[in-house]
């Protein structure tokens with residue numbers, strides 16, 4: 267029996283959705299779980315029972331009203347743990363973008379706009395093919411005095427870590443499926459380097475996304491600190507100027523007591539506002555996208571280097587290149603003097619004169 271929202275009625279024995287989810291998640295994890303109306307009984311393998319911290323044999327209830335019932339409704343610890351467990355395994359999908367390849371005139375215009383900050387770039391041959399991209403959705407949680415969740419997405423080329431423009435990334439956002447995205451005939455693979463680029467860029471994106479949240483935590487921390495200080499300052503002032511006559515010793519004892527209480531409250535604050543940020547990959551989409559490949563000849567003084575840049579369908583500019591020093595993406599690379607390493611603006615902020623190349627330094 268299954269329940270659909272709005273039709274669940276305990277009298278009819280229909281199962282509300284959270285219990286459905288819990289029973290299915292437990293069964294998938296190797297437990298025996300059987301529903302009985304708005305309740306269920308479950309027999310868990312010892313490992314699973316220890317992991318989610320419930321007895322090996324237990325009764326699950328949406329409304330735990332009997333002794334030993336394990337709550338599994340919205341907000342219950344068990345439901346949260348099973349959701350966390352399900353989220354722990356990223357969903358990965360292979361897809362292809364059924365879009366027309368870019369027109370040659372468009373490709374030439376995009377190639378002409380590409381520039382090396384400290385040298386020349388000559389576009390050469392253009393060919394049509396496909397490119398594989400990996401779009402990763404990375405979930406992050408900020409836990410302090412409250413809990414905030416969010417999602418960032420990073421898209422990288424599986425070939426070289428290049429980064430397509432936002433329009434291509436938007437097509438690969440399966441939370442809002444585009445009609446152009448179709449299942450791939452065979453599963454696509456990306457090598458381990460794609461995982462490295464995703465980890466690197468997701469970390470940067472998560473840092474940027476949680477920055478305002480950490481700022482809010484700090485502000486609440488400061489606000490609570492000020493409130494405690496001013497609240498106790500008032501109490502201490504009152505204690506020092508009692509309305510009725512009091513023994514000076516009794517006054518001092520009261521003040522000392524208030525000071526100790528204030529200090530204890532202040533000392534407890536940092537633990538309450540210590541922010542913990544965790545993140546995990548929630549979903550991966552590996553997609554094949556029609557793309558134009560443009561060979562570029564880059565020149566810097568006497569050195570030169572060939573490379574193949576990509577323009578995927580739907581993009582208005584060539585993929586950003588991967589900085590050979592830090593692994594981030596750049597649309598305005600500079601080349602180092604000795605080996606023509608391509609460097610981002612952070613690694614080579616000044617393209618005038620000789621560049622102290624971090625990529626060359628790594629090789630030494």
Ligand SMILES: [Zn+2]
Nearest residue numbers: 589592610613
């Ligand atoms: Zn860099």
Ligand SMILES: [Zn+2]
Nearest residue numbers: 602607623626
């Ligand atoms: Zn170099």
